[in-house]
Amino acid sequence: MTWCDDEPARKAQIRTLLGESGYACALVSPDMPLRVNLTALENIALIAQFHHATPWQQASEQAQTLLDCTGHGDIALKRDEDLSMTQRFAVKMARAIMLHRALIAIDRPALMLADVHYPEVLRAMLTCLQHEYSDHCVVDYIWNRPVYEYRK
Amino acid sequence: MALLRFGFHLLEVALTPRTYDSATRWIITKQIYFTAVQALPVFLIYSLVISVVLIQIMVSVARDFGLSEYVPGLIVGFLLMELLPLLSVLFVALRSGAAINTEIALMHVNNEITAFEHAQIDPARYEYMPRVVGGVISVLALTGLSALSALLVAFFVIYGLDWSNLGNYTHSMAQLLPLTLVFGLIAKTVLYGLCVTLIPIKTGLEIPKRLFLVPVSVLKGMMRVFFAIVLIEVASLTFKYM
Numbered sequence: 001m002t003w004c005d006d007e008p009a010r011k012a013q014i015r016t017l018l019g020e021s022g023y024a025c026a027l028v029s030p031d032m033p034l035r036v037n038l039t040a041l042e043n044i045a046l047i048a049q050f051h052h053a054t055p056w057q058q059a060s061e062q063a064q065t066l067l068d069c070t071g072h073g074d075i076a077l078k079r080d081e082d083l084s085m086t087q088r089f090a091v092k093m094a095r096a097i098m099l100h101r102a103l104i105a106i107d108r109p110a111l112m113l114a115d116v117h118y119p120e121v122l123r124a125m126l127t128c129l130q131h132e133y134s135d136h137c138v139v140d141y142i143w144n145r146p147v148y149e150y151r152k
Numbered sequence: 153m154a155l156l157r158f159g160f161h162l163l164e165v166a167l168t169p170r171t172y173d174s175a176t177r178w179i180i181t182k183q184i185y186f187t188a189v190q191a192l193p194v195f196l197i198y199s200l201v202i203s204v205v206l207i208q209i210m211v212s213v214a215r216d217f218g219l220s221e222y223v224p225g226l227i228v229g230f231l232l233m234e235l236l237p238l239l240s241v242l243f244v245a246l247r248s249g250a251a252i253n254t255e256i257a258l259m260h261v262n263n264e265i266t267a268f269e270h271a272q273i274d275p276a277r278y279e280y281m282p283r284v285v286g287g288v289i290s291v292l293a294l295t296g297l298s299a300l301s302a303l304l305v306a307f308f309v310i311y312g313l314d315w316s317n318l319g320n321y322t323h324s325m326a327q328l329l330p331l332t333l334v335f336g337l338i339a340k341t342v343l344y345g346l347c348v349t350l351i352p353i354k355t356g357l358e359i360p361k362r363l364f365l366v367p368v369s370v371l372k373g374m375m376r377v378f379f380a381i382v383l384i385e386v387a388s389l390t391f392k393y394m
Contacts, residue, residue: 023272032267037255049175050273056174099271 003142010108013139017105025137026096028089029107034080040067040091041076047098066094069128085115093125097132104136110144119148158354159346165274165281176282183286187248188293195243199236199298203305206231211309224321227306228328232299233337238385240294241344244287245377249348252283253373256356257366265357280353288345295341340388347380 004010017025034043044063048054054062067073070090075083083091089112096104109118126136140148165171207227214223259265259279268275303325311317355373359365 022270027270031263032270033262033264035259035264035268036262046175046273046278047271049173050271050278053170053173056178059174095271 001148002137002139003145004139005142010139010141014105014107017103017137017139023101025103025105026099026101027105027107028092028096028112029105030111031107032092034088034091034095036080039077039079040083040087043091044094044098047095063094063098066097066129066132067091069132070094070125071128085113086121089113089121090125093129097129102134104133106136106138108140109138110140110147117147155350155354159350162276162281162284162350165276166285171277171281176278179278179282180285183282184289184293187244187286188290191243191247191290191294192297195240195294196297196301198243199239200301200305202235202239203231203298203302204309206235207302207306207309223310224306224324224328227302228325228333231302232329233333234385234389236298236302237291237295237337237341237344238381240298240341241291241348241381244291244294244345245348245374245381248287248290249352249377250370250374252287252349253352253356253370254366256280256353257359257369260357260359261361261363261366263361283353284346284349287349288342291345291348292338292341295337295344299337336388336392340384343384344381347384348377351376351380 002013004013014027014029018027019025034040035046038046041060041063044066045054045056045059048059048062049056064073064076067076067090070093072087072090075087075091078087080088089109092112093104093106106122109122112118113121122138210223210226211220214220214226256279265275265279268278307318307321311321352370352373355369355376359369
């Protein structure tokens with residue numbers, strides 16, 4: 001976890017995580033939306049199609065496997081506007097994993113998962129996906145810290 | 153200048169073989185489908201009606217003045233070379249150019265292009281170039297189909313259902329349409345296709361990231377497209393008749 005005091009500190013932290021190249025980590029952030037005219041599956045599969053020239057059949061199978069891992073396999077054909085916040089977050093996570101970068105940085109989960117007790121949802125999703133990526137880092141504001149400690 | 157640079161960059165992307173991965177091929181196919189195939193029935197009816205009316209007027213006026221032998225030349229010179237390409241490009245500009253401008257402006261404002269760049273997906277390769285290629289192919293296809301249907305309509309209006317004149321008709325039309333003229337028509341149509349796709353994309357990308365500026369971007373883009381179409385038409389007429 002990385003706690004930030006204010007917006008400039010958070011932005012600086014994200015810049016540090018992205019590194020000089022800007023591609024050191026895969027960012028899951030409210031500032032990185034899904035492509036609205038593509039389905040959830042297409043948003044994820046596009047990464048493999050574009051970077052590795054993977055045929056659609058194979059890329060979509062990889063994307064579907066990741067969605068199944070998040071527990072949201074049924075949203076494959078939905079577009080951004082039809083997704084709940086948790087579903088959208090799952091698609092963004094799957095898309096970040098497809099990038100195969102050393103680190104996944106999750107920026108302001110509170111903003112992306114505003115309608116659920118997000119630390120729990122986040123924990124559960126990261127546990128489901130733990131075999132699919134190498135490392136992750138959550139960047140959040142310091143005043144949200146008690147929310148992570150709260151347990152029902 | 154910025155538009156030319158952008159156009160050359162897209163040309164470079166279009167000429168790179170690795171551009172054509174499964175995702176890009178799919179989006180080009182979708183663009184051709186939405187721009188040309190989906191619009192085809194309406195466009196064909198619209199161009200057929202215009203062709204029938206104009207050819208009928210040309211034939212009857214020419215007959216009244218005893219100038220019937222000039223009708224095929226008039227059909228080729230005015231309808232095929234000027235009016236039908238202009239109507240095709242206006243149809244594509246109003247139907248797809250405006251949609252492209254809106255979509256690119258919204259993508260730009262919503263940070264979708266930033267998200268692509270973060271994923272190292274080149275938007276020029278995945279979003280812009282397929283729209284330009286699809287647009288050019290669509291304008292070419294619609295112009296070609298409307299020209300062929302106008303030639304067919306002209307035959308029926310001039311000779312009725314007497315098929316025995318088909319040989320003479322095709323021969324006279326072939327003489328009126330030398331290869332240089334056909335290439336000129338293709339070049340003009342390609343320029344039209346470029347202007348109804350490149351200008352809306354560039355204009356959509358130029359606006360500051362403010363949602364309320366999206367309609368302004370579309371308005372500006374469509375005005376630029378209109379002026380570019382008029383400019384191409386005037387330039388082609390000047391080149392032909394001066």
